[in-house]
Amino acid sequence: MSDSTANGLVLAADGTPLKRSLSRAMRRQKMRAFMLVAPLLIFVLLTFIYPIGVMLSRSVQNDIVPETLPETVRVLGAWDASSGELPDEAVYAAFTRDMSVAIAAKKHTRLGSRLNYEKTGFSSMFRQSGRKMKKLDPVADAPFKDKLIKIHKGWGDVETWKTLQTYSGLYTSGYFLNAVDARMTPEGMAWQPEDKQILLKLFGRTLVMSLIITGSCILLGYPIAWLLANVSPRNANLLLILVLLPFWTSLLVRTSAWKVMLQQNGVINEVLVWIGLVPDGDRLILINNEFGTIVAMTHILLPFMILPMYSVMQTIPPVYLRAAKSMGATNWTAFWRVYFPQSIPGIGAGSILVFILSIGYYITPEIVGGTKGVFISNRIAYHISSSLNWGLAAALGTILLIVVLALYWAYDRIVGIDNVKLG
Amino acid sequence: MTLTKLLTATTALTLVAGVAAAEEMTIVSWGGAYTASQKGAYHDPYSANTGVTIINDDSSAEAVAKLRAMSEAGNVTWDVVDVVAADAIRLCDEGLALEIDADTMLADAPDGTKASEDFGDLLVSDCFIPQIVYSTTFGYRTDLVGDTAPTTVCAVFDTEAYPGKRSLEKRPINNMEWALLCDGVAKGAVYDVLATEEGQQQALDKLATIKDDVIWWSAGADTPQLLADGEVVMGSTYNGRLFAAIEEQKQPIGMLWDAQVFDLDGWIIPAGLSDERKARALDYIMFATDTQRLADQAQYISYGPARKSSAPLVGKHKTLGIDMAPHMPTDPNNAKNTFLYNYEFWADYRDDIDAKFQAWLAK
Numbered sequence: 184m185s186d187s188t189a190n191g192l193v194l195a196a197d198g199t200p201l202k203r204s205l206s207r208a209m210r211r212q213k214m215r216a217f218m219l220v221a222p223l224l225i226f227v228l229l230t231f232i233y234p235i236g237v238m239l240s241r242s243v244q245n246d247i248v249p250e251t252l253p254e255t256v257r258v259l260g261a262w263d264a265s266s267g268e269l270p271d272e273a274v275y276a277a278f279t280r281d282m283s284v285a286i287a288a289k290k291h292t293r294l295g296s297r298l299n300y301e302k303t304g305f306s307s308m309f310r311q312s313g314r315k316m317k318k319l320d321p322v323a324d325a326p327f328k329d330k331l332i333k334i335h336k337g338w339g340d341v342e343t344w345k346t347l348q349t350y351s352g353l354y355t356s357g358y359f360l361n362a363v364d365a366r367m368t369p370e371g372m373a374w375q376p377e378d379k380q381i382l383l384k385l386f387g388r389t390l391v392m393s394l395i396i397t398g399s400c401i402l403l404g405y406p407i408a409w410l411l412a413n414v415s416p417r418n419a420n421l422l423l424i425l426v427l428l429p430f431w432t433s434l435l436v437r438t439s440a441w442k443v444m445l446q447q448n449g450v451i452n453e454v455l456v457w458i459g460l461v462p463d464g465d466r467l468i469l470i471n472n473e474f475g476t477i478v479a480m481t482h483i484l485l486p487f488m489i490l491p492m493y494s495v496m497q498t499i500p501p502v503y504l505r506a507a508k509s510m511g512a513t514n515w516t517a518f519w520r521v522y523f524p525q526s527i528p529g530i531g532a533g534s535i536l537v538f539i540l541s542i543g544y545y546i547t548p549e550i551v552g553g554t555k556g557v558f559i560s561n562r563i564a565y566h567i568s569s570s571l572n573w574g575l576a577a578a579l580g581t582i583l584l585i586v587v588l589a590l591y592w593a594y595d596r597i598v599g600i601d602n603v604k605l606g
Numbered sequence: 607m608t609l610t611k612l613l614t615a616t617t618a619l620t621l622v623a624g625v626a627a628a629e630e631m632t633i634v635s636w637g638g639a640y641t642a643s644q645k646g647a648y649h650d651p652y653s654a655n656t657g658v659t660i661i662n663d664d665s666s667a668e669a670v671a672k673l674r675a676m677s678e679a680g681n682v683t684w685d686v687v688d689v690v691a692a693d694a695i696r697l698c699d700e701g702l703a704l705e706i707d708a709d710t711m712l713a714d715a716p717d718g719t720k721a722s723e724d725f726g727d728l729l730v731s732d733c734f735i736p737q738i739v740y741s742t743t744f745g746y747r748t749d750l751v752g753d754t755a756p757t758t759v760c761a762v763f764d765t766e767a768y769p770g771k772r773s774l775e776k777r778p779i780n781n782m783e784w785a786l787l788c789d790g791v792a793k794g795a796v797y798d799v800l801a802t803e804e805g806q807q808q809a810l811d812k813l814a815t816i817k818d819d820v821i822w823w824s825a826g827a828d829t830p831q832l833l834a835d836g837e838v839v840m841g842s843t844y845n846g847r848l849f850a851a852i853e854e855q856k857q858p859i860g861m862l863w864d865a866q867v868f869d870l871d872g873w874i875i876p877a878g879l880s881d882e883r884k885a886r887a888l889d890y891i892m893f894a895t896d897t898q899r900l901a902d903q904a905q906y907i908s909y910g911p912a913r914k915s916s917a918p919l920v921g922k923h924k925t926l927g928i929d930m931a932p933h934m935p936t937d938p939n940n941a942k943n944t945f946l947y948n949y950e951f952w953a954d955y956r957d958d959i960d961a962k963f964q965a966w967l968a969k
Contacts, residue, residue, distance in 0.1 A: 292700070299954060307950050307954045310699065379965055384968060449835075568668045
């Protein structure tokens with residue numbers, strides 16, 4: 184203890200306190216470790232987290248309206264929508280000025296498609312008005328109110344201006360409301376008319392069907408995994424190849440193969456008719472419904488269930504079962520009380536994998552799902568690639584992400600995520 | 607020193623590579639037989655004339671979304687894109703496609719007629735260069751419809767005379783029009799009726815009468831396959847797909863041209879290309895949409911050329927050797943009762959009616 188100072192601090196060889204010296208050394212080590220991880224971290228941040236964040240943030244962005252019509256939005260803020268009367272000339276004049284800038288920059292049609300998501304008819308109204316308003320001079324041709332209403336009668340409709348006022352903010356909750364079958368109106372939130380409500384139903388269906396698929400994967404996968412773990416290594420290898428073979432086949436090929444199997448003139452129906460189980464005129468409908476989706480997806484996702492189960496079961500020593508039996512347990516008791524509890528981590532890992540994969544599945548439900556077997560992801564795909572309503576697609580995606588995270592959290596609380604093993 | 611040398615060398619290499627790559631262009635289309643027909647009629651002769659290498663990208667189905675993403679990322683890698691007219695209108699609306707002046711940027715007809723007149727009404731958007739007229743129409747199994755083959759589109763709704771499944775596209779467009787036509791709405795009034803809530807309900811109610819007998823398709827290849835397998839007695843799809851099933855694969859399928867819906871497919875050039883790439887894309891378009899080239903495409907696939915002046919030049923199929931004119935949707939015998947896709951209407955109502963249609967489907 185010769186290096187101790189008078190006030191009791193332990194000093195390092197260079198005279199600095201040992202604590203500080205140690206922490207400096209640790210910091211250097213941590214930095215080095217961080218530097219090693221940094222390339223991957225930056226890669227993931229830039230190519231995964233950032234783009235997803237940007238995409239999800241579209242679910243609340245609405246800057247296209249205030250940016251394209253800045254002056255109109257400001258003047259329209261003072262208009263009392265509940266009066267039932269059209270806004271006054273100042274709004275029309277501001278709108279004409281904003282539009283002449285937007286038309287020159289060819290941005291007005293884009294705004295039209297954006298607002299068409301909220302009120303049908305805006306798309307053509309902006310396109311047609313744009314063509315005619317090009318000829319208007321935003322100063323000399325005043326007043327504009329009657330001229331605009333003559334150009335398109337939509338500008339003489341109070342509802343048009345109400346919609347514009349409702350969606351004039353930089354941010355909107357409209358997409359999220361749309362994602363749960365509601366909408367934003369000048370009077371506040373309201374449910375969509377009943378004949379347009381579909382998304383909540385699809386969310387529910389996606390969850391229920393994913394649970395059924397996960398359940399059937401457990402039922403079918405457990406015996407196979409048990410077999411894999413308990414036959415001789417040579418046979419296990421062969422079986423493993425059989426499990427992996429479909430895994431290596433293209434997803435589309437496998438899905439289409441199910442079509443050939445399940446359709447009304449398909450293999451299964453032909454065989455059933457041939458052996459006389461099913462009358463020819465009354466063939467079973469096995470595809471283009473929930474059943475087809477469940478069968479095809481269970482088959483496709485089965486390897487994701489079998490592999491984690493198998494790797495966990497491999498670690499369960501067979502002597503435990505023998506010990507249980509030697510102490511008088513029946514086969515069932517030995518399995519249920521000794522073997523099964525040890526295999527639960529594998530079931531947990533497989534279930535999480537299968538459930539999360541199936542909740543976002545798109546291509547298989549699209550091909551074999553018909554009308555009753557489609558998932559929420561099919562709607563997301565529609566809004567991304569067909570309707571171009573990326574805000575709504577982002578809102579749906581965000582909700583799906585939150586649902587998955589919530590379920591994961593619940594799973595962690597109930598089963599405990601530490602109990603999940605991939606091997 | 608070495609680092610500087612290395613940098614210089616790489617820069618030089620990149621420049622050389624850049625120059626070499628300049629003689630390439632990426633053309634986006636639908637893939638399959640359609641891209642093959644374009645390759646035979648346009649790409650190969652153009653490459654032979656100019657030495658430009660053409661790279662095919664089969665992304666037309668997602669072209670609008672991808673082009674929007676590319677444009678937002680500031681890196682448009684496509685030079686010419688093949689899209690249906692409705693998508694061209696949306697791309698134009700979004701400012702993602704170049705505006706085209708038909709008379710200066712497209713070739714005149716051989717007799718000197720201006721391009722704008724030769725294409726006529728088919729120039730449905732400022733950005734769109736029409737290429738073909740195709741139609742969505744019905745095919746039926748000749749051996750499953752009994753003694754009287756269907757002659758009107760309303761046979762689709764007649765499950766007593768023609769029992770069995772039928773396939774329809776899983777979207778409201780076309781189906782709603784056919785439903786109203788067969789529910790007694792006059793052809794000229796269809797869109798006025800469809801613009802009202804009651805009209806939309808009327809169309810869905812009519813479709814509901816056959817809902818249990820319908821297999822809904824989402825890919826153009828589905829109906830020919832379902833017909834070939836005997837899964838459906840009749841179904842809608844693109845006329846070129848039915849031509850391939852009937853003439854090339856010799857399936858027992860007949861064409862039902864009644865109330866076929868005409869639609870257009872053609873080119874757009876993405877906005878924001880560099881001057882050099884834009885010039886090359888325009889050069890290609892000038893070549894590929896002239897009268898002879900459009901007629902040539904019909905040697906490979908049964909879609910009608912979009913120019914009036916091309917129609918008389920349509921010849922025989924390149925490999926089958928059959929006359930192509932009677933297989934064109936625009937042939938007078940086939941075009942006795944036709945419908946033209948209403949772009950303006952569907953641009954407005956597409957999302958609204960689609961939501962109702964999907965909710966109705968899920969019921």
